[in-house]
Amino acid sequence: MDRSVYVAMTGATQIMRAQSEVAHNLANASTTGFKAELSAFKSIPIQGEGAQTRINSVANGNGWDMSAGQQQTTGNDLDVSVQGQGWIAVQSADGTEGYTRAGNLRMDADGLLTDSRGNTVLGGGGPITIPQAANVRIGSDGTISVVPQGQGPNTVTTIDRLKLVNPGNDQLQLGGDGLMHLKDGSQAQADPDVRVVQGTLESSNVNPSDVLVKMISLSREFEMQVRSIKAADENAQSASKLLQIG
Structure with missing residues (x-):
């Protein structure tokens, strides 16, 4: 034939x-x-x-x-979008560290901060837990501050800081869990230059x-x-x- x-x-x-x-x-x-x-x-x-x-x-x-998607304003205190290069570090279901640009964060019943897929969001000391608060603020450097319930607006307590990384896109590969991972299986170091904006989300590109x-x-x-x-x-x-x- x-x-x-x-x-x-x-x-x-x-x-x-x-x-x-x-x-x-x-x-x-x-x-x-x-x-x-x-x-x-x-x-x-x-x-x-x-x-x-x-x-x-x-x-x-x-x-x-x-390339970055469009910025969408939501007004939600737990929504953040990475500006420019960078990623939000999360812990996947198998315990490994992954990276995402999806900043539509959530709090579970215990106050544990997760992404929309249920992956635990990582901070400077590991998983981030937010206590019950009247107000939550996420600074441009990822610092999370709250106004405890029953306290005045001038009473601000710093809880943790989002682990924001920028290892370089050429060092990343997509895993089966839908998250980016370092090709060598290691963990990226936090980058203090990565910035986020609260109350906005990055749409799909x-x-x-x-x-x-x-x-x-x-x-x-x-x-x-x-x-x-x-x-x-x-x-x-x-x-x-x-x-x-x-």
Whole structure:
């Protein structure tokens, strides 16, 4: 059988892989702090006997779009957005340290500060616990201050400071828990230069219009590969008939 059928089959498989990444981006177009996955196709010659006339197109992941999403004002005391480069350190379910840009923080019944997925937010001394308070303030450097219940507005107590890091985007990789982790498995050091703004959130940096156009384009390319497979099969059947006549 003509090798073209295998080339087309490989192309269709790789397009399906690229479509899954595009669909994942589209599904997270409204997810706070989400970074779009990037991918591109690479041409790889087929190794083997015969002339090198066949080229496979393989989808390769190119990391993530680390550009910042738009700033959305919420007015919520526990919402923070990282300004410029930097990440918020959290403790994932398996106990490892991860990093996120999703600053829609929460407090559980015990006062433990978590992100929207339930991961514990880390401070200077580990997990952060906020006591019952009439008011919570998060400074630009991540310092958390509260006005205890029953106290006047001038009574301010510093609780802890968010662990804000900036190890460099090239040092990070996405884990299966949806958090960024250092590639070498270590923990990043707190960076005092990272700044946050209270009462705002960073939206996803996915552009829904661009993603939809890319999905349509990939669908057309998939159809072309399927037609190529069908054409190769028809050519094989015609050649078989000619041989039978001979």
